[in-house]
Amino acid sequence: MNNEVVESILKLVKKRASSLKELNISWFGGEPLMAKDIVLYLSEEFKKMSEEFNFIYNGGMTTNGYYLDAQLLKTLVDLGITSYQITLDGSKNSHDKIRIMKNKKGSFDTIWNNLLSFKNIDSRFDMILRIHYTPLTILDIKNFASILVDTFKNDNRFNLFFKNVSKLGSTNDDNLSICTNNETLEYQMELGLLAKDFNVVEIEPDYICYASKANSYMIRSDGSVGKCTVALKEDVNNIGKLKSNGELELDQDKFRLWSIGLQTEDSEHLACPYYNLIKPEIIDKYVSEEKGVR
Template identity: 25%
Template sequence: MEGEYVLSRYLIASDVVSPDHHPDPSRLLFASRTGKSLLIKEKTYQRLLAGEFAKMDEATLRQLREDEVLVPPTRDEFRDMLEKNQQAISEVGTLSLTLQPTANCQLGCVYCGQQHVKKNLDDDTSARIVARIMDTLRRKPYAKLAINWYGGEPILALKQIEDISGRLIKQCGQAGVHFFASMVSNGLSLKPDVYLRLQRHRVNSFQITLDGIGQAHDLMRPVKAGGGSFDIILQNLVDVTGMPEFSANRSGVTIRININRHNQGKVADLIDLLAERGLAARNVGLDFRPVVDWGGNQADRDSLPAADFAALEIGWTQHAIRRGFEFDRILPARTIAPCMVVMPDAEVYDAYGNIYPCYEFPYTPKYDAPKYKIGHIRSIDQVRNDKAVTREWYADIQTGMSPCPRCPLFPVCGGGCAKLWYNGETGCPSFKLNLPERLVLDYWMRKRQRASEPAPAIA
């Protein structure tokens, strides 16, 4: 056995824990190659570290091989995982695209790097984008088309969204391609009637930001015309999620909370208020994020140190769970890509017809240079930049520009935010610094909820 398998490098272990039903000292082990966690006795863990596999029973060895704690010997496990990712990417059956139909927005968020102007997609550009999308669907065997509406504030281009969606839905139906859509919105205009118009065009998933309660949020996300945005957005959320159509259509909302030193003390208050308004029971999730630099605007100057944020995130998550919010995953899942940047056909279209590899590039002065663009919708067939910045992340990741080849979490991270690494910043997700705590939280959640697939106890 010792010669057939070796201990994977892609493992994270918790400190020793003693579950009530398990008298022996044990650890929780996270195998990032599969995104699975296991409860494992301390003596077995020490045998793993020592390579004493012959002292383990066959059932234990079988489980460890299935979860890829033990793997066949290889010269370079990182390169193996990278090749698996690239192979899986070539077989993806969903074409995912981001459309930014307007450069306009009502808010002047303190951390936003975009320059907003009153510019929406014109009819000719819209028609060209639809034609390009359908051409891609004809050339490759995609079974699904996923559109994410982004901005600016996309609802300010609602007519364009309805027009483009209507044409795509019709043509996808004729081609046998399933169409669905999501939206990142500031929530200021997401009234019940607007939700119904969007839902008729297959938009069922929304991300909306609230950065604390009342003044804490309003200082971060003020309305350009004057006044606060918090009360309006919260009421919209309550109204829309309370509609019978919202539950009938299985719509969902993720509330993103961007956090720095100024609003960190209001996160728990926001969780409490959202729970009191009934949102925890309405398919509403929470996503805690640190404020980061956006296009060289130094928005991260007031951000918390990464370790401090990671520690607080565990507390916020626990508090949200106590208040009734559910989290799809506490532990990160196995992923083949950090985001859209490495997907060969994934593109971002802005209101001017520019095509980018990253949805944070449009309307941001720093990223207006040609090296950040794949091309333009009117000339993409003649002039195409396949080496746009971030597009070759899976090649550049091997050159030492980040510590990813040495990180045990690469299989569930894919490198994090490529844009940040290219900017000379750290693109690691927060779970890199709180994974052991997440392991324990995930275990106790599953034990409490009696999930159908609890972490198996390994002898």
């Protein structure tokens, strides 16, 4: 992210600061901590503005945990980033086969040692350990779940979230082994029982995706604006750009597509607007052809 985009983000927030009641900032990637200096700078400015204009500021981050050591975590928490999601693909044996770095080495040991170090700091944070599984790794995940419970169960800052791996349109989709719906239900129940002494996060039945909300935007490193952090390659997710003066220039037709759930009040539309955007009958019903959004 270049300096112009960074300063444009600050201008955007400053323009709205006096009317804000709450500002929620979520860092996502890629790996956000590869741009640590930008994260620290913007977070410090957001915190200053929240104090000046008396609004609530909440920061969160999805990270692989590799660069997040205890000292950096303390610094980020002090700057208002108190919610974290760190993903693991099983124990060292499974994780290092799936998550291979450019140098062909695994990352598990570094991430695990970072997690252990977090137990020794007194900062108040909430951390979800998101554990991915496939039919090929489920046995390892079951064993790993027991290790996670034994290691973190006495620290209520840590939570577990078990998630089956999905095909989300990457070039590696054809090589993925994924669970059937029945397998997913079975594995979720088994993992839940294994972690019964731990706080296991479940997706609420009335969950509303951030992308469905009219006041939620994703700002990419080049200043382009979207709604969804998954459909990054889809044109429908490129809804505009952040201008250098801090204003949002939006394609209102595309923007409305993401808010269809607010019109229909359909729980499926609200839970995942992107999934429903690929259904022609949805677009045909709610967007006229002359608007050119297909």
